[in-house]
Amino acid sequence: MIFEFEDSEVAEVTQQGDALHIRFSAARLYDAGRTGAGQGLWQPLLLICKQVAHANKAPEPHFSEILTAIGRVHRAELLLGSQRLRSLPMPFESDAAFALELEFASGLFCELKGKGLELRSLLSQCSVDSYQC
Numbered sequence: 130m131i132f133e134f135e136d137s138e139v140a141e142v143t144q145q146g147d148a149l150h151i152r153f154s155a156a157r158l159y160d161a162g163r164t165g166a167g168q169g170l171w172q173p174l175l176l177i178c179k180q181v182a183h184a185n186k187a188p189e190p191h192f193s194e195i196l197t198a199i200g201r202v203h204r205a206e207l208l209l210g211s212q213r214l215r216s217l218p219m220p221f222e223s224d225a226a227f228a229l230e231l232e233f234a235s236g237l238f239c240e241l242k243g244k245g246l247e248l249r250s251l252l253s254q255c256s257v258d259s260y261q262c
Contacts, residue, residue, distance in 0.1 A: 130158045132174060132248060133216040134205030134231070140173075142196050149192065149241065151176040152251070158219060172250065174219070178229065179245030195239045204232040209246070221248040 140154035152175055159169030184192055207214040208228040229241045 130170075130219045131161055131216050132219045132221075133157045133159065133169075134202050134207070135215065137174075137202050139199050139202060139231075139233070142192075142198050144192050144196065147180050147182075147243075149178045149181050149195065151178065175247075175249055175251055177245075177247040177249075178227070178241050178243055179247070181241055181243035183242040184240070194237070195241070198231070198233060198237055198239055200237075201234040202231055203234045204230075206230045217246075217248050219248055220250065221246065223247075 135157075137153050137157050138155040139151060141150075141152045143150045143152075152173070154173055155171040156174040157169055158172055158174075181192075184195055205215060206229075207217070209223060210225045224245045226244050227242070227246055229246075231239045231241075233239075
């Protein structure tokens with residue numbers, strides 16, 4: 130399965146030492162051969178950004194703004210090593226340096242730089258075909 134940042138819903142961001150845990154209440158997942166709006170499954174996921182050294186271009190990480198970030202991701206880009214990505218395989222783990230930009234539908238923009246990422250499913254959570262509000 131492939132996790133796509135855009136259109137996924139962030140429920141909570143928490144700080145654990147020098148790491149940030151980004152919990153997606155509805156992360157968009159799809160099979161590698163299938164893409165397109167509305168296709169795939171929605172599932173809760175956890176993205177762990179390890180050893181965060183910079184947040185929003187501040188010389189030292191100040192997490193106050195990103196800790197309030199919730200809602201739908203409008204645009205995202207991940208620079209991992211020399212690759213520019215908008216999605217990740219699920220599960221995923223890397224010790225490489227990263228830069229993650231998240232723009233939320235609310236207009237909030239967050240940039241994180243660090244070393245090490247982990248993407249994993251939240252235990253005892255199921256996936257659904259769609260959410261209807």
